[in-house]
Structure formats: structure tokens, C-alpha cells
Amino acid sequence: MSTQVELERTESWKLESQYMGYTYDIKVSIPREEAPENGFPVYYMLDGNSYFQLGRDVVKLQSRNAPKTLIAPAIVIGIGHYGSDDEVSKRRFYDFTPPAKQYVYPDRLKNADIGPHGGAEKFLSFLELELMPLVSEKYNIDQHKQVLFGHSLSGLFVLWTLFTRAELFQYYLASSPSIWWNDHEILAYAEAFYKKGQTIRSEKRKLLITVGSEEAFMVDDAKGLFSKLCEYSLSDLQVEHYIAPDENHASVVPTIMSRAFRMLNC
Secondary structure (H helix, E strand, O other): OOOOOOOOOEEEEEEEEOOOOEEEEEEEEOOOOOOOOOOEEEEEEEOHHHHHHHHHHHHHHHHHHHHHHOOOOOEEEEEEOOOOHHHHHHHHHHHOOOOOOOOOOOHHHOOOOOOOOOOHHHHHHHHHHHHHHHHHHHOOEEEEEEEEEEEOHHHHHHHHHHHHHHHHOOEEEEEOOOOOHHHHOHHHHHHHHHHOOOOOOOOOEEEEEEEEOOOOHHHHHHHHHHHHHHHHOOOOEEEEEEEEOOOOOOOHHHHHHHHHHHHHHO
């Protein structure tokens, strides 16, 4: 006889977004420990369907020996989609891509049905005005230790959020970001961010760009963006880059997750 397994100290709820006209699958992992004086750090995991449980387990296991792992007890929040694989794939293209007057598609997508795109501004409004206030109301969080994690298209969204609304999070973790999207348009956002001389006020932000060594052109894209950001040398933005040996687009996330999460305390 089988029984359904539930994740310890994990909540699951549906959140209907007025901005997106869509209901998201929200999962929240809560530490056993008492919250520190300033509250728990919080990791917002995009593509929560795929990465929430992995992020939860990294924090749960490694926070048991935080002095060595540099990963403290934290709240982990997965932001997921409902539906079939095809429905989720199309939703990702909408949620995580910036709006544009026109789009340039690589050959591999020219005949593909990827659905509508360009919904990143609305999705960011969902995060800022609907999800994050609710999280702050329900849980004891440290407002100065908020992390945004994304992989692939959601990694692109992480970069776009940093370049357009840097004040929302203190730590940005972009795993194998889709820098290629719309003919590398994100590079223009990076340049605009620099040219505005945008300061991030009293707090320094951190960005980690990771990629697997077997990800072909995405390795060069990540290197190029990292070099450009180093060239800009923004005093209030610390940028790091890591190439995971022998990993591909599907395998890289488990490899880099611990390194990415340690960035909060390094």
C-alpha cells in the first residue's frame, strides 16, 4: 500500500495574479529554527516546478553546518506554473521575456510555436506588488537578504530585473541565462543600466552568472556579458562568473546550486 509523501515544513498555495491573469503554484519551505533578529533570508526560485525542491534541500541540509557551508537557515519560495509541459513552456516564454517592438528568432525557433512573449514587466509587477508583500506579511524575512534565482529563460529574467529594477533584490543568481534571446537584447539593457550611472543606494548588489562548460554558444554569451559588466565596473554591483566543468544545460543546476546559494554569505 502506498501513501502520498509530503515535504516537511513546506506550505503550498495558489496565488492568482491580477497583473498576469494567471494562477501560480507557490511553495514555501520554512526553517525549523527560530528566526534571527533581522528575519530569515529568502530565496525566490523561478521555475519552481523544476527547482524548488532542489533549492529547499540545499538549504535544509547545508544549514545544519552553516559555519562551514556558509548557507544559513532560510525561507525558500518556489514560483511555479500549472499545466502540461507544452503549456508551461509557452508560459515561460511569456513570463520571462522583456517586451519589445519586434523580435528576432534564432533558426531553431523560427518554425516553433512558442506562444506569446514579452510579459516580463507584468510578471515583475506580480512579484513586486502581489507575491513579495504577501511573503513579508506571512513570514519573518530579512528585507536586506532577498535572492532571485532563475535558469535559462528565467535566468534571462533575473538579469533583466537587475538591469531595470535593481533595488528589488540584493542577490541575483542567473544560471545559464538565455542571453541569446531577441538577438542578445539583454546587452542593451546592461549598457543602459551602466549609462544611467544607476547607483543602488546604500546596499551593494551581487550577481552570479553560471553556465555549464558543455553549453556551446551559451558559454561565450555568459563570458561576454561578464566581461562587459567588469568593464563597466559599477562600484555598487559585485559580479562573479562560474563555468561548471562537464555540465550541460540540463545538468548544470544541481552542480551550481550550492555555490550560488553561498554567495549570500560570502
